Amino acid sequence: MNKLFIGLTLVALAFLTFIAGATITRFEIFPYGYLKDSFTAAEALFVQQSGAKNLWHVGAKPPTQEDLASPPVRDSEAGVGRYDPSRAFNGYTIYTPVRWQFPLRLIDMQGNSVHEWQMPLEQLTGKRDTGIDIEPPAKRLTVAYSRLLPNGDLLAVISIAAYTPWGWGVVKLDKDSNLLWEYKKPAHHDLDVDTDGRIYALLHQVIRSPWPGLERIATPFLDDQIAVLGPDGKEQAVISVLEAIQNSDYKSLLMYANPDQGKGDLLHVNSITWLNAEAASLFPNAEAGNVLISIRQLDVLAVVDLETPTVKWALRGPWRLQHDPDVLADGRLLLFDNRGDIRNGGTSRILEFDPRSLEISWEYPGDQDEVLYTSIYGSQQRLENGNTLISESNNGRILEVTRSGDVVWEYGIPERKLDAKGNLVSTVIFAERFSRESLPFLQVP
Structure with a gap:
């Protein structure tokens, strides 16, 4: 009888412990913070001792479903569809498939492919210059973004699939695919180049200590940063976007930060554009050399x-989860609005609007x-015609x-594959069109 009583008591205690743990975790009540810190420390110790060869995330929080799968393509046809010459x-179009390796075409x-850039990503394996002791296998390295320069040089942002932070770095290749330099910090999403050849890239930084003003956000979480690189790839400056927001009159924007955001990705800066004097004049208080970002x-x-650093201007509008704001010559912005078309159930649209009045043209x-x-990614480019x-x-x-909405050229990228469920998936993060005259390196009739 005593053994039965002791057994039932232990089962009851285990059940109550489970209920208490679930309640503490769900409502983040005391001692949630201590338990979370202990778990994070234990995870970090395991990563340090094991090398974390089999972990899919290192740093902030586990990946979300968005990281692990792409939705099936709605149109299974690859190649050129509608075309009205x-x-x-x-002209010529370069594009960047998501979760794909070289070549880039x-x-x-x-x-038809008229030029390709090749690079075996195996040569990029190794530790990043971030203090994160992790060597991802080459099969997890993918090209996240590419920028073609007029002489045929190519800048490419390299990511690590399903890791956090997921950026690996930036590489520069010449037109013959020779590696010119590599920058091994967790760059992600996008970059831009100014008239002097300086490069503006986006970085991730894992925040492990409580952030003043963001105590409600449990650590670890991600801060986005802006890295300024010289033409040779050498780092000149790194600016925290969180600090720039907090140093500004727009610090109240952080009240929209979601404590439960997957991977602790509070901001998710996905685009950066360097502003010359003409473009900067469109925004109150902005100056040449400032950058426009999408959060x-x-x-x-x-x-x-970037000098202060501080946010000089910020705007929320009738868009949701947007990408790729472009400054047009007439002073308007062109934007990929991923989920803001509420008339069609929250689907996507391209918006052209006045950033001062929000008038949609x-x-x-x-x-x-x-x-x-x-649902994710997306880009657009206003062409010369x-x-x-x-x-x-x-x-x-x-x-x-x-302008009237007619499709005059359409291309399904051939980089596609079957996922684990047998669905055809294909994702293109970015495309850019060039005239023949703008690419003097190109050897075509």
Whole structure:
């Protein structure tokens, strides 16, 4: 009888302990902070001792479903679809598939590859210059973004699939695919180049100590940073975006930060554009040399002064989870609005609007055959003839549309594969169109 009583008592205690633990975790009541810190320390110790060869995340919080899978493509056809040569801006297009390795291809209007950049990512394995003792296998390295320069040099942002922070760094290749330099800090998403050749890249920094003013956010979490690199890839400065927000009149934006955000990714800066004097004049208080960034998780566009550092201008508008703000010559902004078209159930659209009045002068939500939609990624480019080139990322599709909304060129990228469920998946993060005259290195008739 005593043994039965003791056994039942132990079962009851275990059950009560489970209920208490679940309650503490769910409502983050005392001693949640101590337990979380202990778990984080234990995880860090395991990473240090084991090398974390089999971990899918290191640093902030576990990956979300968004990191692990892409939705099936809605159109299974690869190659050129609709094409009207008389209305399209005929030239050459470079694009960056997501979770793909080299080669990167420059194609003509028929989809033929006219130049390729190759690099075995195995040569990039090794520790990043961040203090994170992790050597990801080459199979987890992917190209996250590429920027083609007029002489054929290529800048590429390299990511690590399903790690946190997921950036590996930036590499520069020449037109013959020779590696010119590598920058081994966790760069992600995007970069830009100014007229002097300086490079502005986005970084992740894992925050492990409580952040003043953000005590409600449990550590660890991610801060986005802006790295300034010289033309040779040498780091010149690193600026914290969190600090720039807190140093500004826009510090209240941080009240929109979600404590439960996957991977502790509070801001998710996904785009950066260097502003010359003409572009800076469009934003109150901005100056030449400031940068325009897109903060996805806060639905915010912001101009950052890198010298101060502080946010000089910020705006929320009728967009959700946006990407790729472009400054147009007429003083308007062009933006990929991922989830803001509430008339179509929160699908995507391209917005052209005045950043001062928020007046929308043009939008493209898709055409009569298909609504435009990608839950993540997405980009657009205003072409010289007034058309707009769009990367519908999750559908693996690049399209060129006129001002009246007609599709005059359409391309399904061939980089596609079957996922574990047998679904065809393909994702293109970015595409850019060039005229023949703008690429003097290109050897084509």
